[in-house]
Amino acid sequence: MHERAPAERPMIRMKNVSKVYRTEHVETHALSSFTVDIGAAEFVAIMGPSGSGKTTFLNIAGLLDTFDQGSYWLDGQDVSRLSDRQMSRLRNEKIGFIFQSFNLIPDLDVFDNVDVPLRYRGLPGKHRRELIEEALAVVGLTARLRHYPAQLSGGQQQRVAVARALVGRPRLMLADEPTGNLDSAMANEIMDLLERINGAGTTVVMVTHDPELAARAPRQIHVLDGHLLDLAAEVPAPLFRPGAPTPEPAFGG
Amino acid sequence: MELGPVFRALVYNRARFWLITVEVALTLAIVVNCVNLTFDLRHKVLRPSGIDEPNIVVVTLEPFTHAYEDATYLHAARARDLEMLRHFPGVRAATAISAIPLSDGGSSSGRKAEGAKGDTLGTPYFDVSDGAIAALGVKLIAGRDFQPGEYHDYHDAEGEEHDRPAIVTQKLADAFYPAGNALGKRVTDGDNKTTDVIVGIIATMHNSWPQSQSVEGRVMLLPGEPEDKRYLQYLVRTQPGARKAVLAGVDDALLKVDSGRIVTHKTLEEIKRGTYGGELSLMKILSSVVVLLVLVTAFGIVGLTSFSVSQRRRQIGTRRALGATRQDILRYFLLENWLVTGSGLAFGLGLTWALNYALMKVSEGPKLDWPLLAGGMLLLWVSGLLAALAPALRATRVAPVVATRTV
């Protein structure tokens, strides 16, 4: 089934991945021959103008969408031929998502929202409760267990979403413009959270428009017209790079 | 698996929850009561009458010549008709009878056990010529049939009738003599001007008024020709399968005997249908209402579930992103539907009882048959699930990418 993984497995390894959206008249190459490696415990910011393919990249990386050509190993596992059920399982166990518009389930309160991924994992109730409380403690929302999303501010909602992404202890955290709907104070809060999560060993891949926030990530990848521009690898003097250089992964692309 | 959150999400959407609940509850109440009524009517119409209904033809002759006003002529004419009928191909037995069972028209008279105190019992009776037991297809279970010499007029000089033999149903016999020793005993009218001797007992037979509960199953057969000179009525029992052939030829054959009369015929089944016309049409109307109502409710559930699916596309995508499989999504919507329908059915229990009570008050409807309620609940529960299935399946096709779309 899966290809042999290299000794030091990257979290994400894509090789020549292409994705084409077809309508009756137009073909849009959302990604063309996209190749990238993202190592375990990295914090990567994905940047690029709208429509450049960064969300497509994130969707494919998060197994939300399929691709047409190329190969993708997630945590060393070839995922190009997985069934819907297997992908669901992988998403549930390995990946945490944070969305721009939070995507909290409006009918459920905070506790039940954070509970969602655990339910699909079929954990016993007591264990779930421990995990949920722990995750909510991380984001500092233990006092609002029974609030509904509509009763929370945007920042609070996104913190619930972070807790929900966190609760299943994923190896990979994917964030799609997590601060896009927030003011800068709240955005910073969320960034702090992501950094803490990364600090605990979770790979974080974040799509963002905001160069300032992107600059907080040790590595930035630019996507342009479905192609990759890895600033860390190819652009020597990045405008947005902070001082600390990121160790390049050893395996070549 | 996730009853708690599903339920809490439902309650959070009060309006949707209550609407389906109310609709299901009302539907249950109406459906169960309609079906209850229908079954009650069906039972009334279909219960066995003790008579060989499918093979009996009723022939009515209305003479317009004055000759029939003469008793001797009438007697001879009847004998000729019966002779012809009995030899008609396909006919098994024939008798002249004063009224037609199940026809809603007949005669009844008061009788009580000889020497008994108190009121007489309403006793529907039939004057019959020979061959009545065979022509009706009823079962003689005790005593004997009438003997050839017993078919005559029993009026004496004072206009009283005494010791006329009678064959009664078991039910009537027991009503007169509860000890079960009716055979050979007499029954009389209120002022002792008429007495009959019970010579035979038949198992069961319905009288002319099958809808009347007060005289249900009471029949007294009396030997002697019907007195009415305006009508000659014959009950003709055919061989199984020969009814159609008999009907096709019997009118002409009777006119050949004497053309001075109007002949009409009906099958006993037609007559019964006429008597039960109200019940039969009500049964059909109620059944149609049940079908329509279940359809309307199912449409409602389809509509509401569709909306809840299309409104929650992003939520579904998010769940999928968070690791829900398609089955998880399907299960979620079916579970939700199950909960709503379930609560509707729970409220429906009370409402069903209330409507039954109202119907009993307003129109003396039947009491609720509780097993039927269980059936109704099952029907609605299954219909509800089926109605939710299509939208729920559509929900499983929502792609996980929906979660990251910004529109």
Place this chain on the structure above:
Amino acid sequence: MLAYHLRIAVKSLRRTPVLSALLVAGIALGIAVSTAFVAAYHTVSRDPIPAKSRHLFYVSLDSWDKERPFDDDQPKEPPDQNTYRDAVALLGSKLPTRQTAMYKAELTVFPEKREERPFRARTRVTFGDFFPLFDAPFQYGGGWGKEADQRPQAVVVLDRDTNDKLFGGVNSIGRRVRIEDREFTVSGVLAPWYPKPKFYDPHNGAFEQAEQIYIPFRFTEPMRLLRARTGNLSNWKSFNWDVDAEFFASEAVWIQYWVQLDTPKQKEAYTSWLAGYAGEQKKLGRFERPINNKLRDVREWLRYKEVVPRSSRTMLLISLLFLVVSSVNLIGILLGKFLARSPEVGMRRALGASRRHVFLQHLIECELVGVLGGIVGVGLSLIVLRGIDNLRRLGEQGPPLYQAELPMLAIGILLALAAGLVAGLYPAWRICRIPPAAHLKAQ
């Protein structure tokens, strides 16, 4: 503004054609079923002769057995028909404006053409007053007068079908027809007439059609019509049925008696006249029960005879509940539809639409569904009504009992409007409370 609301509503409905069709179909079904059963109920429960129902009275005298009431279930009630001797005696009063004694019979009618077979006709044996009393409409000619009643003249009134059958539908006034063994002269032909309920004789089928032929009452004795009577008869005192004279003098009740009393004074006078008659009879040894004369006007009479079938009441209740279910259904789907449109509404609100506008806008959309459903439903109700009528008569021929009448159709439309309003209030209220900003933020 109304036109604008209406245009938006039409657009909104056309945007989701399948759903709109379902909405309309759902409410149409509810309207069809409820309108049909309301109409059916109206047919059986209405006042059949509103202009005169307060002036026509059915006469009952208590001539029954002193040992037992006529009806064990209603022991205070006199018998529901009269004896022949009492009916003849009642005719002696000159107080009522009009009056008739009558009963139902079946007589053999011989067509003029020899080759056609004779047939039995449903017959009403009555007085000339019958026709003006009950407003029977004539196509040709008319009834008969007092002289024809007194020393009975052989005159007959035919209904239209019988006139068609006997005379091919031509004006047959003065033509002769043999009934039993006597030649009768046609004095009139009725226009189609189907009083519902058949209030003048509900004993013998409250929804049966009117009789086919009408002949003078006084032929009862000379033509020995006793043998031909077919209506209900009840008796408590035995007599020799074979002797006509005994029959006429018996206590058997089988005659219906109606009087027209136009003023309260007239009614008062007649009431005391009846009391006098009953008193006289008491002296003669009859009327052994307490004197219990009853004069009931048409409505009281129909109520007493429980003319409205129970099944009609059952179906009325059930069909109205059906409409409730359809309305709840409508509420649910409209609510879903409206809420799905929240962002658009939020935008309209942001662009300056007031709550009132939004509320009205959506209410009008609901009413539009209601009206469409009402039109389709009323159309369907005609089919339902015909279906009910076909079921009722089990394939037998004859004019329909249940017929659509304009007021009923109007009621159908009104029901639909009410259903649209009731069903629309909550969803429209919910949607108009959407805050303008809520759905403008990117989501």
